[in-house]
């Protein structure tokens with residue numbers, strides 16, 4: 001089939017949790033079309049074909065859906081950041097929640113009856129960190145999956161402080177001799193911090209959406225049994241465990257990039273370990289042969305617990321961990337990890353879904369699992 005010839009007009013009927021609009025051809029084949037909304041009638045070009053589905057690209061919106069909203073950003077659709085500015089927030093949220101449930105169903109995990117949902121009350125100006133690219137007088141973002149610079153003078157999902165520092169950053173960058181990258185971060189104090197041409201996340205990991213992060217911290221806090229030893233694994237700088245310090249006996253926070261020296265105000269019973277989670281657990285297990293009831297939080301990167309899940313879970317079980325909070329930003333990996341833990345005898349007690357990333361299809365999910373000692 002000559003793909004460049006295959007232009008068709010179709011009706012978008014659904015929104016996929018991956019972000020694209022969905023159309024169904026008469027043959028039953030599903031076509032995914034990014035930047036479309038349910039109700040759109042669009043002329044598209046198919047650029048990728050598989051047995052049961054195809055990927056299309058909009059050539060022209062023939063008749064826009066009545067549900068569309070106006071994107072706030074002048075480079076929406078060209079910048080790689082947002083995929084959903086044309087989708088009303090209520091539909092974004094509904095699609096995310098259904099997406100997390102779908103991810104669980106795919107791995108045959110029944111969503112628990114105790115299920116909480118935390119949409120965002122402020123779906124704009126929430127990001128406390130952005131990564132800009134620039135060359136001479138131009139500053140902006142890269143296009144999706146490309147190094148093409150899309151110049152812009154603001155970002156409607158970035159915090160106001162970042163937008164206010166834009167032109168100053170542009171002027172500083174224009175003096176550099178080569179293409180540059182600058183990470184701009186708003187500190188909790190409201191002060192701006194910039195990292196020029198540094199590796200990604202040079203300042204360590206920090207959740208990008210503070211308001212939603214507070215909701216996650218509170219949810220996690222409410223799940224943990226007090227007066228125990230808590231293992232905060234993939235814990236960054238203790239974002240999820242520090243608020244628990246008063247009610248816990250002892251906290252070990254393990255991360256490849258924990259602070260070298262404890263930050264001012266770090267509680268005395270919170271200990272940081274700069275290490276890989278598995279190697280730390282194996283070492284900890286050797287020196288802690290007494291099995292006692294402990295709790296654990298695991299908040300790994302996108303790929304979840306990964307191939308080391310069995311070894312990590314075995315170490316946690318041997319140490320007497322009887323409750324695990326598993327947090328994930330990729331619903332499929334998160335759900336797969338839950339399913340593997342359930343097969344080991346853990347029971348899924350509660351789940352919660354949080355919107356940290358409005359205007360994009362990304363979503364954060366958390367679960368509480370328990371297992372008797």
Ligand SMILES: C[S@@+](CC[C@H](N)C(=O)[O-])C[C@H]1O[C@@H](n2cnc3c(N)ncnc32)[C@H](O)[C@@H]1O
Nearest residue numbers: 205234235236239255256257276277299300301
């Ligand atoms: C999603 S972040 C969570 C951080 C923290 N819980 C928070 O809420 O800010 C994932 C963290 O995993 C860390 N990480 C990635 N791979 C790791 C590994 N093998 N061992 C330890 N930490 C790791 C990263 O440095 C990052 O801080």
